Amino acid sequence: MSQEQPVEKESPLKKRRDELGLTQRDVAGAIDVSVQTISNWETGRFKEVRLTLPQVKALCRVLKWTVEDLPDDFKPFN
Numbered sequence: 001m002s003q004e005q006p007v008e009k010e011s012p013l014k015k016r017r018d019e020l021g022l023t024q025r026d027v028a029g030a031i032d033v034s035v036q037t038i039s040n041w042e043t044g045r046f047k048e049v050r051l052t053l054p055q056v057k058a059l060c061r062v063l064k065w066t067v068e069d070l071p072d073d074f075k076p077f078n
Helices: 012-020 024-031 035-043 053-063
Strands: none
Touching (some): 012 024, 012 053, 024 035, 024 053
16 A cells, blocks of 8 residues: 655745756845745745835846746745
8 A cells, every 4th residue: 555645845936946046045135135034935934925125126037027927925835
C-alpha cells in the first residue's frame, strides 16, 4: 500500500525569482527590505505583505510583472 506524500507547492514569489535567476538578496535590495523578509513571505511566515507604492513599483520592475500579474499572496499554496 503506498502512502501519498503531500505535494508542497512553491511560493509564486520564489517561482518567479527562480524563473528570472534572482536571489532573495536581489529582490530584497531592489525593494529595500531584508532578505529575511523575502524568506518570510516565501514561506508564509508573514500573514500579510505590506509595501509602499514605490516598493510595489520596484517589485514589479525586478520581477518583470505588471501590477495585474502580482499574486494576491506570496506564501506557498498547499
